[in-house]
Structures are given as C-alpha cells and as structure tokens.
Amino acid sequence: EHHLQRAISAQQVYGEKRDNMVIPVPEAESNIAYYESIYPGEFKMPKQLIHIQPFSLDAEQPDYDLDSEDEVFVSKLKKRMDISPLQFEEMIDRLEKGSGQQPVSLQEAKLLLKEDDELIREVYEYWIKKRKNCRGPSLIPAVKQEKRDGSSTNDPYVAFRRRTEKMQTRKNRKNDEASYEKMLKLRRDLSRAVTILEMIKRREKSKRELLHLTLEIMEKR
Numbered sequence: 089e090h091h092l093q094r095a096i097s098a099q100q101v102y103g104e105k106r107d108n109m110v111i112p113v114p115e116a117e118s119n120i121a122y123y124e125s126i127y128p129g130e131f132k133m134p135k136q137l138i139h140i141q142p143f144s145l146d147a148e149q150p151d152y153d154l155d156s157e158d159e160v161f162v163s164k165l166k167k168r169m170d171i172s173p174l175q176f177e178e179m180i181d182r183l184e185k186g187s188g189q190q191p192v193s194l195q196e197a198k199l200l201l202k203e204d205d206e207l208i209r210e211v212y213e214y215w216i217k218k219r220k221n222c223r224g225p226s227l228i229p230a231v232k233q234e235k236r237d238g239s240s241t242n243d244p245y246v247a248f249r250r251r252t253e254k255m256q257t258r259k260n261r262k263n264d265e266a267s268y269e270k271m272l273k274l275r276r277d278l279s280r281a282v283t284i285l286e287m288i289k290r291r292e293k294s295k296r297e298l299l300h301l302t303l304e305i306m307e308k309r
Contacts, residue, residue, distance in 0.1 A: 150181035151228050
C-alpha cells in the first residue's frame with residue numbers, strides 16, 4: 089500500500105491534491121485471445137445440481153491428508169511397491185489413531201495394518217521419523233479442547249470452554265415469606281374448589297337418582 093501511504097503523506101505536507109497523490113488503478117482488458125480456451129461455451133445445465141452419495145464405513149475417507157513431503161515419499165515407494173496415495177493416507181491414519189502419547193511399535197503396527205510386511209516396515213519407519221520431527225502430539229490436526237479436569241483453561245487456543253461461573257437469572261423475583269404464604273393460600277383455595285366441585289357432582293347424582301325413584305313410584309301407583 090505504498091501508493092496510499094505516499095498520497096496521505098503528500099496531503100499532510102502540501103494540504104491539497106497534487107499529481108503524486110493519485111493512486112494507480114489497473115485498467116480493464118477486453119477481447120482476450122485465450123478466453124475461449126479457458127472458458128469454453130459448452131456448459132449445459134445438469135438435471136441434478138446436488139448429488140447425494142450414500143456414506144458407508146467402507147467408503148469412509150481417512151482424516152490424514154498427504155502433504156508435499158508425503159507425495160515425494162509415495163512416488164519413490166511406488167517404483168518398488170504397489171501403493172496408492174489413498175492407501176498411504178489410510179495407513180498413516182490407522183497408525184495415528186492407534187497411538188496415544190507414545191507411538192505404537194512395529195509389531196503393533198503389523199496388527200493394525202493389513203498390508204505386506206515390507207510395505208508396513210517402510211511406511212512405519214517414515215511415519216516414526218515424521219512424528220519425531222512434528223511439533224504437535226499428532227500428525228492429524230485437531231481442535232484443541234479443554235481437559236476434563238479443567239487444567240488447560242489458560243490456554244488461548246482452547247476452544248469450547250466450559251462455564252466456570254453459574255449464570256444468574258431473574259434478579260427481581262424474591263423467594264420471601266410473604267410470597268410463600270400467598271402460594272400456600274392459593275393452593276388451599278384451589279383444593280377447596282376441587283372439593284366443592286366433587287360435592288356438587290355427588291349432589292347432582294343424588295338428584296337424578298331421586299327423580300328416577302319418584303318416576304318409578306308414580307308408575308307403580
């Protein structure tokens with residue numbers, strides 16, 4: 089942004105607009121010769137814009153991604169053995185997920201991986217060397233989260249911290265003695281209303297039975 093800084097400095101010195109205060113703007117070009125080769129006009133609207141692929145355990149992609157150093161190693165290893173970049177990613181992914189703070193041994197790696205012993209040895213030695221040079225605990229980057237005991241709360245890179253203080257809600261409502269007595273009175277009134285309704289129901293039933301008996305007496309007479 090040296091053009092902008094030069095323009096601001098000139099304005100501060102001279103106090104008015106000068107020729108050297110112009111910020112250059114690139115000109116727009118048209119009729120580019122290679123435009124048709126880069127953007128061919130053969131596009132057709134597909135029938136379906138969103139494609140859904142069923143996700144199964146067999147088609148699950150590994151979390152580890154190749155870098156430039158891995159590509160060089162895989163290309164050299166390809167000359168002697170049959171290995172693909174996806175297969176290499178799956179092997180490194182299993183080794184990383186099977187290890188904790190300490191890396192797995194070669195015998196444990198043979199149990200984790202299902203490839204040939206020679207291929208496992210080559211990949212294992214490369215993985216051990218790369219893991220020693222790695223600054224982090226794992227080759228697979230992950231979001232740093234808070235520990236269960238809460239010992240890493242001061243780490244600025246920790247995501248999703250737990251709440252240490254309890255959130256205060258509704259400061260205006262007090263649980264004092266007067267409100268408690270009002271709630272007791274309300275409960276007593278409601279229970280009395282329920283009792284009165286039950287007694288009215290019994291009275292109406294008795295009236296109906298009395299009416300039926302009176303009709304029966306009249307019919308008998």
